[in-house]
Amino acid sequence: MLDEFQIREDIVECGRRLYQKGFVAANDGNISVKIGNDEILATPTGRSKGFLYSDELVKLNHKGDVLEGNSKPSTEILMHLAIYEERPDVRSVVHAHPIYATGFATANIPLADCVLAEIVTTLGSIPIAPYATPSTPELADSIRKIIRHADACLLANHGAVTCGRNVFDAYYKMERVEHFAHIIYVAKMLGGERILSPEEVQKLYQIRETYGTQSHANPGCLACTEDCVGGDCVLYEKKIKTHDSGNTADETRISALIKDIIRTLN
Template sequence: MSVADARAAVCEVGRRLWQRGMVAANDGNISVRVGPDSFLCTPTGVSKGNLRAEDLPIVDGSGQVLGGGGLLPSSEIRMHLGVYAVDPEVHAVVHAHPMYSTVWAIKGEGLSGPMMPETVVAMPEVPLAPYATPSTDAVPDSVKPFVLSHRACLLEHHGALTWGTDLEQAYLAMERLEYTAQVTYLLRQIGGERYLPADEVARLNAIFGTGR
């Protein structure tokens, strides 16, 4: 993906997050790897529903601004850079505050349980990263243990973080996370939380090559 294409894609994902109510005001941030040590990211203080391609800054792995728009990068860029530092296969990171996911994050409970085939295959567990003060190195430190083994985590008292091999996959992981959080919440209300049998989980993992 060229830098120009990455800029357009980040703006589009920002609009999708805002339209689905996954961010409020100027919450959330998005980044994309555009070089071996360069990352395009959303600027601070701007609604994700109103991003402009020319305003997106580019930073290196230490957070130093390399160029781009005249706006400063999000103060949460350290969290994104921490993910990239752990796994070179990650090319995009999305941070948002989806309603149901954030409810679970504030409650202090991760999401798990094979309730649907799609859950088993795509997102069998969403761990909870322990609380860390935003915009400090404690945030990436809390997330790093999950990067290689998962594609999403809840941020205690904060929101949600997803990552992927490209921006579309990172964004879709956020959608799936929020859907799982909402289904889990509603099932808890009616006392109807049920898991697929272990043999069916094993069968699904064998068919789709997951669960390893």
């Protein structure tokens, strides 16, 4: 049986960490935890996540109706509800605007290349959802397809969202996303990251299987071939198109590199 008191304390603690680490500014960001079949605890709207009290949290059902609490839930609650609908295995969702991850999201550069072993073995890769106006049903819909295969996702021109089996799991994924984005930023400053080969990625996927603690979600990456995660890959259609047009994975990478150079020159 879930300990609601402890879960409330954990949400407050993760909110404090989000704020202290600079992953959110002012009243931004939101956290929710599914505590029953049709009961979700969510952070209230208009409050800094750094200074929350556990009795301020709002309890609601899967339709967003408030069951308990004096505040309104976060305006991004529709995105949280969409994730719970798409992913019955998910018990918590965290949304924030960490500087580096949001920088990549704003530049419309997904963190979808396999370059760091820890990311390949945990998140797989980090795709980017198309831009949609925050707090609208369009934003919720924009992530539905991607979140089926990913535990972390960038939101174009907005921020990032992560999900997990409890609030700390979802929060740590947000830390991981931001750490990864920061590393890739530094690597780009140093001349560019080396992308792992499909063979190297396959070996990491095998290690990932033995960890056993990861969710099944894996969005695939630009480096892997059609036999990595196949149709589960969020980039699968793009890869198939590239494949059909006769481009090799190397050609795809070269064209991405050229685009990066042009972007840098501009």
